[in-house]
Amino acid sequence: MVTIKDVAKLAGVAISTASNALNGKYGVKESTKKKVLEAAERLNYVPNPIAQGLVNNSTKTISLIVSGPSSYKFITNPAFFEMMKAITEVVNKRGYQVLLNLLTEEEEVQGIPRIAHSRLSDALILIGSRRGDEELTEILTKVPIPSLVVIREPPHDSIASVSWDNLRCGYMATKYLIEMGHRTIGMIGNIPGLKMTEERVRGYMLALQEAGIAYDEALVVEGDYYQDSGLVGIRKLLNQASKRPTAVFTGNDVMALGAMEGLEQEGIRIPEDISLIGCDNIPNLHLLKTPLTTISNPLSEMGRLAARKILGILEGDDELPQHVIVESELRIRSSVKRLGPM
Amino acid sequence: MVTIKDVAKLAGVAISTASNALNGKYGVKESTKKKVLEAAERLNYVPNPIAQGLVNNSTKTISLIVSGPSSYKFITNPAFFEMMKAITEVVNKRGYQVLLNLLTEEEEVQGIPRIAHSRLSDALILIGSRRGDEELTEILTKVPIPSLVVIREPPHDSIASVSWDNLRCGYMATKYLIEMGHRTIGMIGNIPGLKMTEERVRGYMLALQEAGIAYDEALVVEGDYYQDSGLVGIRKLLNQASKRPTAVFTGNDVMALGAMEGLEQEGIRIPEDISLIGCDNIPNLHLLKTPLTTISNPLSEMGRLAARKILGILEGDDELPQHVIVESELRIRSSVKRLGPM
DNA sequence: CTGAAAGCGCTTACAG
DNA sequence: CTGAAAGCGCTTACAG
Structure with a gap:
């Protein structure tokens, strides 16, 4: 040495x-x-960056905290992978390292402060946390290093975020379904208390309202944004709704995949018997049995923006707004069937 | 503080x-x-782990080096994601951190030594490097910290590895195709000089030989194990082979996805017109237009073993062999059609 | 413009 | 069993 x-x-x-x-x-x-x-x-x-870190009180590394529900094996969303890659690429290019941390939901409360206090990283990027706004704000404002949340709505104005417009996602998806002639529209992916999902629901309701369709709460079911909950959600929708929906908006693509599994098991065809629209545009949706129509979110772009934002905060040359919003767009494939006028 | x-x-x-x-x-x-x-x-x-690291000359972190071809955006293999998660989980549980490094093929030569010399991590795990054996051995033996390669064959006996039996993968896939009545069998995914792929080709040849089928080199085309090369490969196979194959073995699932795209563009149906078998068993293959038959490799298991192995080396309680081999198995779905006797 | 000293937060001999 | 000292590899005032 x-x-x-x-x-x-x-x-x-x-x-x-x-x-x-x-x-x-x-x-x-x-x-x-x-x-x-x-x-x-x-x-x-x-x-030796360790020695430099000790005197500079900085390590030139950024912690990427990816949260999953109760087990890491449920962290299966390819959207996360896309963002992780983009973040790592930008950050490495600017001389920073990425520390990868996987946390279950329960571990977040202890884990985020632990990681932040460890002094192993200069900043935190949170991906996929579903923790309630107050609680997350409480955790993040106590932490001694800058933090940034990705995908979800900012839990508090003081916490930087990079996300897309969740309301608009729900609105665009639902509006498209309505334009295609659907009037009984289900939604999977409500997590009470989590703004990201509430906004998507609000977008869904807004589109309904604009079209003069009455809101039926039996048509909106919970979903934790992991694949399995799509399967559970579609079953619920099929069984408990007073009227079976002709189309379903799942809050993300991974739940749409789960819904596809459920529908397949029941022998219900897409889009002949029921239409489906997702959100995210994860890779290879065009190769599915029924290519999934979805709202396309610029995942890599978001990762790059998140990296630039946190680096900007760290190096004092931040030119991005505190809350970066990114544009989504409708990506039509073939999982939504046109319905004739009723 | x-x-x-x-x-x-x-x-x-x-x-x-x-x-x-x-x-x-x-x-x-x-x-x-x-x-x-x-x-x-x-x-x-x-x-403060930084201060501890300075005196202990150890940082309790492990660098995960994920290599892609010429751009990070081609690192799209979900198999990598599965392994990254498993590695991170095990390593975190034992009090270690994971440093995520993305490298293009060209960057490897400079990048691997740079990462190893940085003193930021105690060991290296390499995922997805296609560099030739001699060159990689040269790089890794000069490096001052332990290293481990995953998926590929060990470039040298002195370098720890965790992998599956590549020859057996090629053999199992090809044998199944033969059992299903195929005799003109193509293969995508040869990289001359890279043992991992040569072994898969050897397995393919072995199965052919056992069945008394002559080997035709026009039926084996290159493929870099990224999705696009599956598309390119299938075109080549369709155009240049003297006889069009009735079945194709792609070296991994991601290339099978690419092949599916190519076939779709040509209006060739799977498995009616051509059968396809992959290797890896990445998530959600059952939801594809034609659910892909493949050789299932225990990706998470491999990640866990890789983590245990490197931790064992670091902590001196290694009970795993230098080269860990993991069991693969045939996973039958519906992309291979049974052919009648010729 | 250059160098001796102090200090970052810790651990490890070693003297008492 | 306890504490003063040295040292890990670096950077930052500060004196010259």
Whole structure:
């Protein structure tokens, strides 16, 4: 292990001078700077970031906290993977490292502060946390480093966020269904108390209202945004709704996949018997048995923005708004059937 | 930020005593140990791992290096995601952190040593590197920390690995195709010089040979194990083979997805016109237009083993063999059609 | 412009 | 059993 001592010795200068030269500080004669740099080069010197971190109180790493429900194995959303990749790419390019942390919902309360206090990272990016706004705000405002939430609505105005417009997602999806002639429309993916989902429901209701369709709460069922809950949700919708929906909006694609499984088991065809629309546009939806129509969210773009935002906060050159909103768009495939006028 | 100084002061002992008590070293009176622990508790003390790392020359983190071809955006294999999750879970549970590094193929040569020399992590796990054996061995043996490769064959006996039996994968897939009556069988996914793929080709040839089917090299085309190459590969197979194959084995599922796209574009049906078998068993294959028959590899299991293996090396309690091989099995769905006797 | 010293938060011999 | 000292590899005032 070659240290700054070695390069100082080889260059024939003091350690502090070597440090100044290496870090491009002002007030180092050109010739000595050159000597130091050459010595470093020759010795293949790489500064020890741990030592730097100790004195700078910064580690140039960012913790990516990905939350899942009760077990990591349920973290199966490819949308998360897309964002993780984009974040890592941008952050690495700017000389930062990404620390990957997986947390179950229960672990969040202890885990987020633990990670933040560990001093192992300079900032936190939270992906997929469903914790209630007050509670999450409570956790994040107590934490000694900047944090950013992704996908969900910001739990509090003081906490930076990168997300899409959840209300608009619900609205666009539902509106499209209505345009295609549907009037009994189900929705899977309500989590009471979680704004992200409430907004999607509100968007759904708004579209209904605009079209003069009465809201029927039996048509909106819970869903935790993991695949299984799509399966459970579609069953509920099929059994308990007073009127079977002709179309269903699932809050995300992964739940649509679950719904597809449930429908398949019941021998109900998509879109012949029931139409389906998702949200996210995860990869390879076009290869499904019934290619899924969905609201396309720019997942990589969001990851990149999240990285830029947190880096901006850290380096003091933040030019992004506190809450970045990203554009979604309808992606038509073939899981929604056109219904004739009633 | 509360430091060990604070807890020492509150407990009324010296810093070194506090340290010994906190670390459960022998030779600390029960009563003073209790005092220290209580003080730590009361102050909510969390040791600074950076400072510990500096003196212990260890950071309790492991670098996960995920390689992709020329751009990170091609790292789309859900199999990688599955393994990353499993590795992170096990490693976190044992008090280690995971540092996520994305590298393009070109960056590997510089990047792997850079990451290893950075002293930011105690060990390296490589996922998805296609670099030739000699070159990778050269890189990894020079590196100052332990490393482990996953999925691919070990580039050298001295380098730990966790993988499945690639020859057997190729053999099982091809044998099943033969049992289903196919005799003109294509394969996508040869990378000359990369043992992992050569083994799969050898398995393919072995099954052919056992069945007395002549090997036709026009039926084996290159593929880089990313989705696009499946599309390119199937086109090549369709156009250049003297005889169009009735079935194709793609080296992994993601290339099978690509092949499906190509076939769809040409209006060729699966399995009616051509049969397809993949390898990996990534999630949600049962929901595809034609549910893909594949060789199922225990991806999470592999991730867990990789984590255990590297932790074992680091902590000196390694009970796993240097090269861990994991069992694969045939997973029959409906992408392979039974052919009548010729 | 350069170097000696202090200090980041911890652990590890070692003296008492 | 306890504490003063040295040291991990670096950076940052500060004196010269």
